[in-house]
Amino acid sequence: MLVQSVTMxxxxxxxxxxxxxxxxxxxxxxxxxxxxxxxxxxxxFGIVKSQKTMAASTAMVTAMTVAVDVRPFLAPDVxxxxxxxxxxNFDDTTSLMLTQKAQGFINGYLVERIESTTKAxxxxxxxxxxxxxxxxxxxxxxxxxSVYTQxxxxxxxxxxxxxVRQRSSP
Amino acid sequence: MNRPGxxxxxxxxxxxxxxxxxxxxxxxxxxxVANIKRTEAKVRMHANAQTVYAYMEHSLSSLMQDTAIVTAxxxxxxxxxxxxxxxxxxxxxxxxxxxxxxxxxxxxSDLQWEIWKWTAATQQLSVGTSSxxxxxxxxxxxxxxxxxxxxxxxxxxxxxxxxxxxxxxxxLDLDSNVYFPTSATPGATVSAASTGDIGxxxxxxxxxxxxxxxxxxxxxxxxxxxxxxxTIDDTATTLNEIDGCWLDGRIATATASAAAPNYQFPxxxxxxxxxxPQSAFAHRPRLLRVRxxxxxxxxxxxxxxxxxxxxxxxxxxxxxxxxx
Numbered sequence: 487m488l489v490q491s492v493t494m495x496x497x498x499x500x501x502x503x504x505x506x507x508x509x510x511x512x513x514x515x516x517x518x519x520x521x522x523x524x525x526x527x528x529x530x531f532g533i534v535k536s537q538k539t540m541a542a543s544t545a546m547v548t549a550m551t552v553a554v555d556v557r558p559f560l561a562p563d564v565x566x567x568x569x570x571x572x573x574x575n576f577d578d579t580t581s582l583m584l585t586q587k588a589q590g591f592i593n594g595y596l597v598e599r600i601e602s603t604t605k606a607x608x609x610x611x612x613x614x615x616x617x618x619x620x621x622x623x624x625x626x627x628x629x630x631x632s633v634y635t636q637x638x639x640x641x642x643x644x645x646x647x648x649x650v651r652q653r654s655s656p
Numbered sequence: 657m658n659r660p661g662x663x664x665x666x667x668x669x670x671x672x673x674x675x676x677x678x679x680x681x682x683x684x685x686x687x688x689v690a691n692i693k694r695t696e697a698k699v700r701m702h703a704n705a706q707t708v709y710a711y712m713e714h715s716l717s718s719l720m721q722d723t724a725i726v727t728a729x730x731x732x733x734x735x736x737x738x739x740x741x742x743x744x745x746x747x748x749x750x751x752x753x754x755x756x757x758x759x760x761x762x763x764x765s766d767l768q769w770e771i772w773k774w775t776a777a778t779q780q781l782s783v784g785t786s787s788x789x790x791x792x793x794x795x796x797x798x799x800x801x802x803x804x805x806x807x808x809x810x811x812x813x814x815x816x817x818x819x820x821x822x823x824x825x826x827x828l829d830l831d832s833n834v835y836f837p838t839s840a841t842p843g844a845t846v847s848a849a850s851t852g853d854i855g856x857x858x859x860x861x862x863x864x865x866x867x868x869x870x871x872x873x874x875x876x877x878x879x880x881x882x883x884x885x886x887t888i889d890d891t892a893t894t895l896n897e898i899d900g901c902w903l904d905g906r907i908a909t910a911t912a913s914a915a916a917p918n919y920q921f922p923x924x925x926x927x928x929x930x931x932x933p934q935s936a937f938a939h940r941p942r943l944l945r946v947r948x949x950x951x952x953x954x955x956x957x958x959x960x961x962x963x964x965x966x967x968x969x970x971x972x973x974x975x976x977x978x979x980x
Contacts, residue, residue, distance in 0.1 A: 508666040515673050522681045529688040536695045543702040547709045547963065555964035559877050559887075559945035564960075593705070593961050594698075652881075 538635075545643035548593045549631040553647045556588050556599060564591040577622050579608055595642075596634040603627045606650055624652045690955070697952035698959060704868055704950060705961040711783065711867060715770055716944060716965045720745045724900040725941060727878065727888045738890035740874050742772045743860075745900075747788065769860050774874035774948070776890055781871045781948070784864025790855035872951045872958065879943035898941065942967055 506514075551558055560568055568590030578584060581604060588599040607624040627650065633643040662670070723745035730738040747767040769786040793810045853859065875889030878898075888894060944965045951958040 505661050508662065508670070511662075511666075511670050512673070515670070515677060519677050522677065526681065526684045526688065529685070529692070533688065533691050533695055536692075536699060539699065543699070544706050544709075544961070547706060551962065551964045554966040555943060555945065558962045558964050559875070559947040560962050561947065561949070561960035594702075594959060 542642055544593055545595060545633045546645065548595055548597060549633050549643045549645035552588075552592065552597050552599050553629045553631045553645050556586075556601065558592055560590070560592060567591045574603065576625065579605060579620055579622060581605065596637055596639070598632045598634070600630045601627060602629075603651070624650050627651050693955040694952075694957045697955045697957040701950040701952065701957070701959045701961075705948075705959075705963075708781070708868060708946075708948070708961075709963050712772075712944075712946065712963070713965060715744075715746050716967060718746045718748065719968055720747060720767060720900075721940070721968045722900050725878070725898040727876075727886070727894070727896045727898075729888050729890050729892065729894045731890055731893050737776050738893070739773060739775045739777075740876070740888055740890055741774075742876060742888070743769060745769050769855075771860055771864055773864065774871060774890075779869060779871050779951075780866045781868040781874060782864045782866045784860055784862075786860040786863065787855040790853070792853045792856070868950075870951050870953070871948050873947075873949040873960070875947050877943075877945040878941040879945065881940060881942045885943075885945075 556570060557568070568588065570588040571586050574584040574586050583602050583604050586601045586603075588601075590597060603625040605622050605624075606626040608620045608622050627648065629647050629649075631645045632641050634641055726741070726743040728741040728743075745767055766788050768788050771784045772781070773783075774781045789812055791810060791812050793808060794806045796807065798806045875887065877885045877887050879885040886896065888896070944967060945962070946965070947960065947962045949958055949960040
């Protein structure tokens with residue numbers, strides 16, 4: 487019996503189906519590549535955002551640490567990065583505001599510490615009784631600490647504090 | 657048949673492009689996953705470090721300024737195998753905050769001994785606080801008035817912030833049960849430690865629980881007011897004990913005797929150079945520096961944290977390079 491093939495309207499037969507051209511395949515690969523690149527970019531965007539979140543978590547306590555201590559107990563690999571300006575003269579009896587700057591890496595951050603001091607208490611202690619050269623016994627201190635993610639990076643935390651520093655020996 | 661299709665070259669080029677794309681994406685994905693794990697580990701480390709900071713800040717901000725302090729470290733078979741210990745007392749003792757009941761006065765105190773201990777073998781940092789009172793039973797005959805024997809009687813004794821500890825074994829001195837210490841007499845030990853005691857060395861260690869794991873390194877520095885400092889880490893076996901002192905600066909040392917107690921007032925006339933340096937406070941710890949390293953084995957990430965805490969008391973630690 488002769489079976490007649492039936493062709494549905496709108497459907498081409500296998501023999502007449504047209505294959506993809508090379509150009510179409512390349513275009514398809516380009517689209518797929520762009521899609522994958524977008525996914526990868528989003529992943530990295532998420533990582534960067536997470537890192538920024540991480541950066542903010544201990545930045546403030548790091549600033550508070552450096553505010554009270556100009557020379558923290560650093561790991562050996564970052565200790566050499568810690569740079570402190572030459573000491574100021576504790577015994578300066580003028581009313582000048584003396585400053586000292588320290589900078590270095592700590593806890594994964596770049597930290598800058600600026601300390602400004604002025605005389606707060608001057609006592610004549612050299613030759614008792616009631617004479618001698620005046621010696622500064624205490625200095626009023628203002629400390630400002632700024633925390634950055636990296637060199638020339640954005641500031642992520644800042645802390646200011648004031649205290650009185652007393653001399654520990656004559 | 658004349659069916660349209662790829663030539664061999666086109667097919668090879670297509671496969672090559674698809675392979676390169678797949679390889680690049682897989683590589684980027686793997687790097688992304690590794691970075692995510694590393695970032696996750698770092699975030700966890702920073703969170704843990706902040707927890708340690710908050711815990712330590714809470715304890716040290718209420719540090720009893722006149723407390724005795726014990727630092728110890730051991731090194732068993734080389735660096736990274738020992739442990740580091742810090743013991744101090746925090747809280748407050750308010751002599752005016754008392755209650756009167758049935759003819760007796762009761763002093764209120766929330767003083768607690770606190771121990772921080774890092775053990776290299778387990779990489780654990782643990783913290784413990786003692787009970788806020790000391791309760792002990794007299795285990796041997798004790799007749800302070802010559803008549804009544806307090807044997808087998810139990811006493812509640814508030815913690816004393818100024819406790820002079822033995823340099824040879826200060827830990828066991830925390831077990832000494834002192835009977836009614838006064839300002840004139842530091843007090844007499846009336847009973848050895850027993851298992852039922854509350855607030856003693858055993859009690860302190862029973863309450864010690866780990867607060868952090870994967871701590872691969874831990875060390876601290878105690879900085880005195882005169883900027884001298886002591887480093888305590890596990891590179892050497894050390895044991896240091898800093899006696900407590902009275903709030904007015906008096907201090908008792910091992911050379912004290914009943915005839916000449918040396919917890920007298922120091923010379924503190926402002927017109928002499930002994931105004932401050934001779935004060936006991938000049939040689940009290942003023943700053944605590946802590947350094948520890950957290951590691952994550954899965955992502956091979958590590959981060960070293962450094963924190964400093966200003967201890968209560970007179971201000972004025974000069975940095976070492978500013979020491980006169």
